[in-house]
Amino acid sequence: MGITKMDHVAIAVEDIEDSAARWVASLGMQAGGIEELPERGVRLCKLRAPGSPALELISPLGDDSPVARFLAKNGEGIHHFCFEVDDIELALEELKSGEADLIHESPVAGAGGSRVAFVHPQSFNGVLIELKQKE
Numbered sequence: 001m002g003i004t005k006m007d008h009v010a011i012a013v014e015d016i017e018d019s020a021a022r023w024v025a026s027l028g029m030q031a032g033g034i035e036e037l038p039e040r041g042v043r044l045c046k047l048r049a050p051g052s053p054a055l056e057l058i059s060p061l062g063d064d065s066p067v068a069r070f071l072a073k074n075g076e077g078i079h080h081f082c083f084e085v086d087d088i089e090l091a092l093e094e095l096k097s098g099e100a101d102l103i104h105e106s107p108v109a110g111a112g113g114s115r116v117a118f119v120h121p122q123s124f125n126g127v128l129i130e131l132k133q134k135e
Helices: 016-027 066-074 088-097
Strands: 005-014 032-037 043-049 054-060 077-085 116-118 131-132
Touching: 005 066, 005 131, 016 032, 016 043, 016 054, 054 066, 066 077, 077 088, 088 116, 088 131
Parallel strands: 005 054, 077 131
Antiparallel strands: 005 077, 032 043, 043 054, 116 131
16 A cells, blocks of 8 residues: 555644644644645644654534534544555555445545545544545
């Protein structure tokens, strides 16, 4: 499949500004700016600690966002794990041939100009997986 690294762990939050400020003040993490992805219905903020995968705080842009539904059902907490891949189309084909349940059959626009696709949690022990290819 060509996984190159774990890119980030996403955490669903109600208030992205307050949450980012708490992670920065309490743990000394470095925060990037807040990015909006209207086509995915989310706002996100990457947090970094040296030598570690990023933490990505995500909050909904509206009540119809998948993150809003997640928060309503589960409350704040870990939303997904993201792995960077060399070739996202090849990775999706390999997963599909292995009978994984794909949420996205083809890549969609992701943060920072990346291409991403999600794999249904039922395929990996209840964990939502994001695949990411940087452009």
